[in-house]
Amino acid sequence: GENVEQHPSTLSVQEGDSAVIKCTYSDSASNYFPWYKQELGKGPQLIIDIRSNVGEKKDQRIAVTLNKTAKHFSLHITETQPEDSAVYFCAAILNDMRFGAGTRLTVKP
Amino acid sequence: KAGVTQTPRYLIKTRGQQVTLSCSPISGHRSVSWYQQTPGQGLQFLFEYFSETQRNKGNFPGRFSGRQFSNSRSEMNVSTLELGDSALYLCASSAGTSVRQETQYFGPGTRLLVL
Numbered sequence: 001g002e003n004v005e006q007h008p009s010t011l012s013v014q015e016g017d018s019a020v021i022k023c024t025y026s027d028s029a030s031n032y033f034p035w036y037k038q039e040l041g042k043g044p045q046l047i048i049d050i051r052s053n054v055g056e057k058k059d060q061r062i063a064v065t066l067n068k069t070a071k072h073f074s075l076h077i078t079e080t081q082p083e084d085s086a087v088y089f090c091a092a093i094l095n096d097m098r099f100g101a102g103t104r105l106t107v108k109p
Numbered sequence: 110k111a112g113v114t115q116t117p118r119y120l121i122k123t124r125g126q127q128v129t130l131s132c133s134p135i136s137g138h139r140s141v142s143w144y145q146q147t148p149g150q151g152l153q154f155l156f157e158y159f160s161e162t163q164r165n166k167g168n169f170p171g172r173f174s175g176r177q178f179s180n181s182r183s184e185m186n187v188s189t190l191e192l193g194d195s196a197l198y199l200c201a202s203s204a205g206t207s208v209r210q211e212t213q214y215f216g217p218g219t220r221l222l223v224l
Contacts, residue, residue, distance in 0.1 A: 034212065034213075036215070041217075042217055042218075043113075043199050043201075043215035043216050043217045043218050044152075044199070044215045045215065046212055046213070046214065049212060089152060095165060096142075096154040096157065096165050096167065097142070097144075097154055097213065098154070099151055099152040099153075100151075101151050102151060102152075
């Protein structure tokens with residue numbers, strides 16, 4: 001089955017800096033890669049996603065890049081704000097959705 | 110549109126008991142998936158339903174079961190509870206026929222504590 005690895009497990013940045021979270025997946029047949037943000041006491045919330053026929057997608061301060069050859073995809077958050085502090089999960093979908101272990105992002109004001 | 114709702118939000122049970130959790134998907138969504146979230150194992154797929162049929166099942170013992178009703182609402186049941194079943198159980202719905210097709214939207218989860 002699909003295996004997703006996510007790095008780093010924790011990330012601390014200063015407000016205004018950029019944050020990058022990276023994920024790798026094992027099955028080249030996976031074709032859909034969503035990113036979720038989970039705040040304390042809440043369920044995961046989709047923030048951006050990318051499909052395998054696209055290399056990059058951007059939505060305001062958030063962007064995702066996908067390298068199918070290398071089987072990795074990354075989340076980029078620019079101009080970070082304290083409210084970006086949360087746990088971020090990547091996922092890869094083949095027959096079901098497999099999640100990375102999560103990255104706890106802390107943005108210091 | 111109202112989001113995915115899950116009831117109850119919190120639950121305390123003792124070992125050996127059974128529990129039923131409920132999920133109401135976003136209006137118009139017919140696909141429902143369930144996940145278990147624990148600090149040690151992270152987010153793990155339990156099962157997926159579409160049109161009252163289980164489409165896919167994760168690697169969990171038979172004590173974990175689920176069903177979906179004709180109105181797309183879903184329930185999951187855990188029998189003979191073990192301490193390790195303590196977790197946040199998340200339900201997600203999507204407009205497509207499977208997790209492979211459409212974005213999944215998560216509910217707030219039911220936090221289960223087994224004593």
